[in-house]
Amino acid sequence: MAxxxxxxxxxxxxxREAARKDLREFLDKCAGSKAIVWDEYLTGPFGLIAQxxxxxxxxxxxxxxxxxxxxxxxxxxxxxxxxxxxxELMDIIAENVISEDKMRSPRDxxxxxxxxxxxxxxxxxxxxxxxxxxxxxxxxxxxxxxYDGDLLSMESEGAFRECYLENDQTSLYHTAKGLMTLxxxxxxxxxIFGKGECxxxxxxxxxxxxxxxxxxxxxxxxxxxxxxxxxxxxxxxTPLATQLTYEGLIDEIYxxxxxxxxxxxxxxxxxxxxxGEKDLPTEPKKLQLNSAEELYAEIRDKxxxxxxxxxxxxxxxxxxxxxxxxxxxxxxxxxxFVSQLPHMxxxxxxxxxxxxxxxxxxxxxxxxxxxxxxxxGLYLTLLHFSIIVVLCCISCVPPYVSASExxxxxxxxxxxxxTGVDTDKVNTYIEDCIAQKDPLIKILRxxxxxxxxxxxxxxxxxxxxxxEILQTxxxxxxxxxxxxxxxxxxxxxxxxxxxxxxxRKTLKLWMEDANxxxxxxxSYVYSGYAPLSVRLxxxxxxxxWRSIEEVLKMLPGPHFEERQQLPAGLHKKRQQGENRTTLxxxxxxxxxxxxxxxxxxxxxxxxxTEYVIATTKLINGTxxxxxxxxxxxxxxx
Amino acid sequence: xxxxxxxxxxxxxxxxxxxxxxxxxxxxxxxxxxxxATEEEIRLLRFQRRxxxxxxERVLGCSxxxxxxxxxxxxLHKQAEQLYKDFRVPDKRYWxxxxxxxxxxxxxxxxxxx
Numbered sequence: 001m002a003x004x005x006x007x008x009x010x011x012x013x014x015x016r017e018a019a020r021k022d023l024r025e026f027l028d029k030c031a032g033s034k035a036i037v038w039d040e041y042l043t044g045p046f047g048l049i050a051q052x053x054x055x056x057x058x059x060x061x062x063x064x065x066x067x068x069x070x071x072x073x074x075x076x077x078x079x080x081x082x083x084x085x086x087x088e089l090m091d092i093i094a095e096n097v098i099s100e101d102k103m104r105s106p107r108d109x110x111x112x113x114x115x116x117x118x119x120x121x122x123x124x125x126x127x128x129x130x131x132x133x134x135x136x137x138x139x140x141x142x143x144x145x146x147y148d149g150d151l152l153s154m155e156s157e158g159a160f161r162e163c164y165l166e167n168d169q170t171s172l173y174h175t176a177k178g179l180m181t182l183x184x185x186x187x188x189x190x191x192i193f194g195k196g197e198c199x200x201x202x203x204x205x206x207x208x209x210x211x212x213x214x215x216x217x218x219x220x221x222x223x224x225x226x227x228x229x230x231x232x233x234x235x236x237x238t239p240l241a242t243q244l245t246y247e248g249l250i251d252e253i254y255x256x257x258x259x260x261x262x263x264x265x266x267x268x269x270x271x272x273x274x275x276g277e278k279d280l281p282t283e284p285k286k287l288q289l290n291s292a293e294e295l296y297a298e299i300r301d302k303x304x305x306x307x308x309x310x311x312x313x314x315x316x317x318x319x320x321x322x323x324x325x326x327x328x329x330x331x332x333x334x335x336x337f338v339s340q341l342p343h344m345x346x347x348x349x350x351x352x353x354x355x356x357x358x359x360x361x362x363x364x365x366x367x368x369x370x371x372x373x374x375x376x377g378l379y380l381t382l383l384h385f386s387i388i389v390v391l392c393c394i395s396c397v398p399p400y401v402s403a404s405e406x407x408x409x410x411x412x413x414x415x416x417x418x419t420g421v422d423t424d425k426v427n428t429y430i431e432d433c434i435a436q437k438d439p440l441i442k443i444l445r446x447x448x449x450x451x452x453x454x455x456x457x458x459x460x461x462x463x464x465x466x467x468e469i470l471q472t473x474x475x476x477x478x479x480x481x482x483x484x485x486x487x488x489x490x491x492x493x494x495x496x497x498x499x500x501x502x503x504r505k506t507l508k509l510w511m512e513d514a515n516x517x518x519x520x521x522x523s524y525v526y527s528g529y530a531p532l533s534v535r536l537x538x539x540x541x542x543x544x545w546r547s548i549e550e551v552l553k554m555l556p557g558p559h560f561e562e563r564q565q566l567p568a569g570l571h572k573k574r575q576q577g578e579n580r581t582t583l584x585x586x587x588x589x590x591x592x593x594x595x596x597x598x599x600x601x602x603x604x605x606x607x608x609t610e611y612v613i614a615t616t617k618l619i620n621g622t623x624x625x626x627x628x629x630x631x632x633x634x635x636x637x
Numbered sequence: 638x639x640x641x642x643x644x645x646x647x648x649x650x651x652x653x654x655x656x657x658x659x660x661x662x663x664x665x666x667x668x669x670x671x672x673x674a675t676e677e678e679i680r681l682l683r684f685q686r687r688x689x690x691x692x693x694e695r696v697l698g699c700s701x702x703x704x705x706x707x708x709x710x711x712x713l714h715k716q717a718e719q720l721y722k723d724f725r726v727p728d729k730r731y732w733x734x735x736x737x738x739x740x741x742x743x744x745x746x747x748x749x750x751x
Contacts, residue, residue: 437702463670466670466674467674470674470677470678470700470701471700471701471702472700472701472702473700473702474700474703475674475675475677475678475681475700478671478674478675482671
């Protein structure tokens with residue numbers, strides 16, 4: 001069921017099992033039949049820990065989502081609320097409980113806070129006069145959720161916003177707690193490295209917690225050799241760029257949620273004879289994506305340009321395998337063939353699925369034609385001529401450019417910024433996009449990217465962009481712009497020196513000759529740009545951070561190194577040729593492309609280090625910027 | 638925070654006065670850009686109100702860009718022109734706007750003129 005978790009170097013299934021055990025214990029505390037009322041946000045992460053079947057074994061008969069008003073009818077003895085500690089949710093629960101008390105025979109209420117109980121919430125329940133109705137008020141500690149064989153996430157959406165915008169360190173506390181749980185299961189991690197303010201806080205908290213537990217040392221042989229804590233604001237650039245790995249693109253275009261992706265159904269329609277076009281499914285197709293699927297594990301981290309080749313190779317292998325049946329002569333051979341059938345069938349379905357997904361993505365990304373670079377002055381004069389032409393082609397509806405062209409133009413501009421071309425001027429492409437009222441997030445991503453690559457924008461340029469955005473998208477976005485400035489994504493150039501080029505050169509962030517088919521460097525994940533965060537990780541392993549001291553000073557926040565004493569006798573004796581294992585923790589989110597780059601490093605033959613990745617949230621540029629936006633609901637006039 | 642409060646106000650007059658306080662606050666905080674942007678928003682709201690009263694079209698609360706678009710599709714070129722000058726909209730964006738709006742309306746004659 002969760003086999004993909006134990007494939008990796010570190011068996012993350014242990015963590016999952018521990019989480020399941022806690023859940024079972026809680027469920028058994030409430031004897032008799034139960035109904036669970038879910039905070040909707042939690043169902044996704046919980047699905048990764050326990051399927052419905054497990055809940056059913058413990059007499060869970062009904063499940064509802066939490067909403068105001070009355071609970072749906074259910075003949076159960078216990079009602080359990082699974083919620084995040086949020087005040088607004090408490091009000092809903094109170095409403096539920098009160099209406100329930102009036103209506104039916106008394107039953108037992110329980111509440112389970114995930115990941116921590118909060119005094120504030122209990123106080124709120126008390127105010128509403130319902131706290132006494134609960135028999136059990138408990139917490140379920142779910143910090144790090146295993147996503148894949150080498151990937152852990154806390155799935156706390158607001159972590160970046162809380163840490164860097166609101167100065168709220170709750171999620172850092174959860175991080176430290178989560179890491180302590182991890183150390184209890186996998187042994188103390190001897191070496192801790194870190195870069196950034198938040199990393200420093202987490203490390204301090206961990207060391208303090210360790211002192212508090214000084215009495216009870218865990219007697220587990222350490223699995224991880226090193227822990228690296230990285231602040232997201234050390235590398236703001238990477239998430240802004242469009243990811244170009246297969247998995248990254250799926251996430252950019254369709255969004256991956258808790259390991260599932262929803263896709264438009266047209267391409268997946270089963271073609272049956274005699275069936276009309278009418279019966280096309282209208283529900284989006286939901287697919288689970290993880291390394292348990294052999295094919296997906298193989299192609300997820302490839303640059304998208306190399307996926308096609310991999311798919312067709314696979315197709316050949318599968319059809320060859322099916323051809324084998326003609327060669328099977330003896331009964332034994334036939335039996336062997338039949339025994340492989342289910343596996344082959346599964347492989348064929350997965351191939352079909354991924355070919356469809358790849359087609360969908362290709363529609364959006366393929367380079368149909370490369371637009372010639374236009375001189376801005378020329379552009380305006382050309383505009384007048386092209387108007388007539390354009391108008392003949394389109395009847396009336398925007399967008400004027402096809403999706404693939406827009407994608408390619410966008411990429412070109414991103415790459416110009418990353419290589420440092422004209423980052424100090426107002427960019428004409430961004431201007432055009434604003435004029436055509438492209439999605440605001442796309443604009444913000446580009447503007448922020450320009451700001452980061454230029455170490456801030458000049459007053460004139462910055463004000464121009466801000467004015468354009470406010471005039472086009474509405475004054476209410478002034479708060480969002482303010483947030484972006486506060487987190488440093490958008491800033492005013494204060495010193496005349498732009499240190500991004502220095503950073504880029506020293507860390508080799510831009511590789512001209514990125515090889516997309518057979519990569520030899522991590523820069524393949526962005527077709528040229530090597531993610532700064534991953535480069536730092538790579539350099540830490542070899543030759544060490546001392547060699548890049550100068551650059552580290554240019555990046556925000558302190559860098560540090562700590563050692564944790566191991567109890568005697570637990571020092572690992574390294575065998576010849578055995579790799580080191582490093583846990584990289586991204587505070588504030590990580591992208592799929594960065595994960596791909598780290599997996600690539602793990603696989604490098606002479607790398608000597610294997611990586612396990614943990615984060616507060618899996619992000620992409622869009623979800624990230626969205627978490628920083630302030631939406632104001634407008635009342636009708 | 639006055640800006641947030643202003644959006645919870647359904648009535649125009651209260652909103653304008655709240656925004657005015659926001660301007661004062663921004664000025665105190667020496668955030669010139671935000672102060673100016675807020676003043677412009679107030680002016681825009683007043684303008685939209687005038688248009689609504691005169692033409693009976695609902696434009697209140699839209700962004701400047703949307704307001705312009707709305708005016709152009711309605712054929713209110715004079716008002717649009719005035720807004721464009723008052724708020725110093727960059728030429729390029731205004732052209733784009735005019736183009737899309739006119740094309741949507743399929744008002745080829747006006748396009749020729751322009």
